[in-house]
Amino acid sequence: MAKHETPLLDQLESGPWPSFVSDLKAQAEKRAKNAEGVEFQIPQDCVADLLGVLELSYKHGRTHWKHGGIVGVFGYGGGVIGRYCDQPKLFPGVEHFHTMRVNQPSGKYYTTDYLRSLTKLWDLRGSGVTNMHGATGDIILLGTTTPQLEEVFWTLTHDMNQDLGGSGSNLRTPADCLGQSRCEYACYDTNALVYFLTNQYQDELHRPAFPYKFKFKLDGCPNCCVASIARSDMSFIGTWRDDIRINQDAVNKYVENDPKYPANAGAFRGSRDWGKFDLEKEVLGLCPTKCMKFENKKLSIDNANCTRCMHCINVMPRALKIGKDTGLSILVGAKAPILDGAQMGSLLVPFVEVNPDNDYEAITSVIENVWDWWMEEGKNRERLGELIMRQGFQKLLEVTGIEAKPQHVSYPRTNPYIFWKEDEVTGGWERDVDEYRKHHLR
């Protein structure tokens, strides 16, 4: 018998998609029975009360959680989010129900041993409810009490060699796609770079010193599977600067509709029949710069006009490969709707090498120049993208020491943010009007 009646939530148990309500009910029952004899360190009925408070929110159409003031672990300003229920008498099990963010591994690969040690810890010291994963990539542990925070942190660091993630006005936990670990498109090792950056900037991640949140996301190629261009203040997208590699035999296999060479790597093998693959229509016709030709069974690409949109490579992955001279592009300023509306990232560095041997120096220098400027000039709760809007992209180029390039202009003649400065003009701003009038009469 459930502790609270939940007729509204019960409706979310029907339908084919995995029901979190069913999962939470099973968890509530598991805690009530406690077959494993766990010495629960927070109320045993917290999951039953969580369902109760959620049902009440469904009834009222609003939340019953309050922000939690300052809770955390000693010396860190992030990683823990305080949360209290505003109906503690009705739902005492979730009166204190703080979130802990645990820094996920690169690519979100796990061993079951690791996951089991985490679930064991969270059953003992928390609600046993998680998010796998949050939007920044962290493993989110939902719901524990203040005295358990240090204890959880102790077990994580001492027994599991594992640290907390970011929250608040600091560097949020960097996240990546799986990169070269399982993808032939990846232009650099995203897993290694995200691991390096996370460790390099531990101080920025744990101790809030920024005007507001700051997110890194890393995509191995322009397909942008983690949508870094939309979701991060600084987005690292793999690219190349030499030529797309072409295997002409394989191109012809696609043209001949060889079953071993399915177009789009089989991404359209659904209930709809799109007919036979047509190179002319599906590749050449869709190339955004029309830089491809197929003549006499030979595909040629005018690489100088290629924008690396990935389309042809996605359609014929066995025939076309990314170039060999690879690196990444850095884009900055993407953010959510608050204030000036949602923004996508703007290209700051068209190409930079990814070199682990010198600790990714070319990348970290850009990061640190951007941070210096934003920490100095950013207003409280102003994202990088908003500062760029306020002070201008030219200012960003100036503080990062990056020369304006054609790639910085998104629409020619509509965003002329490149202005001359006085010391760049012969004679400065001063003019002798009399001298001028000698040659130009009124």
Next chain:
Amino acid sequence: MAFISTGYDPAKPMENRITDIGPKDYNDFYPPVIAKNKGKWSHHEILEPGVLVHVGDSGDELYTVRVGGARIMSTGHINEICDIADKHCNGYVRFTTRNNIEFMVDSKDKVEPLKNDLKSRKFAGGSFKFPIGGTGAGVTNIVHTQGWIHCHTPATDASGTVKAAMDALFTDFQDMRLPAQLRVSMACCLNMWFIALISPSSGITENRRCWIMNTLIRFVKFLWPFLPAPPLPSNRQR
């Protein structure tokens, strides 16, 4: 319930304290075939909705079965994922950015038993625990925020809305009949990016894009009663 101490002493918080050690090293978590073929993959193929094969230059094959998951997950559910990974995948598993779970096996004959096992598992309420799909030209999982389950400023719920929406979109999670991949996201307030990022493979034709937009608009209309008011357009200079 007696308090169990780990050894932490609140009077001496710095004693034996370990900080700033970062995440676990990803190398410890790679399945052997991933570790061996990293950076040396030749190509991949989606064999059917939810099932992929990656082929290495070495000829090694890695089969992946992708299943949907609710973002909220109990430890009981995670332990069940571990049981499956132990039984079929030598104890390795991974999650995707969009809250899907990927079970990887190193030979084709291990795929069917894994799929059958995943399909057979259901929650008490009747929904699938591990629906296979979310690849190619279909709808993948909806990423979302906390909503009423844990947030102090939500304009609406998220988990419930997403569950209802994914029930409606379920066919397209398990099919690949759309003109391109379609990604939908749900935010319970404007703090997060608002609703949807459409991400077809680039270079798609205009009429296809319109088709996707129409699908999305229909979907937004369907969701409209659950959504907060959209932000007012503003391009004011500050």
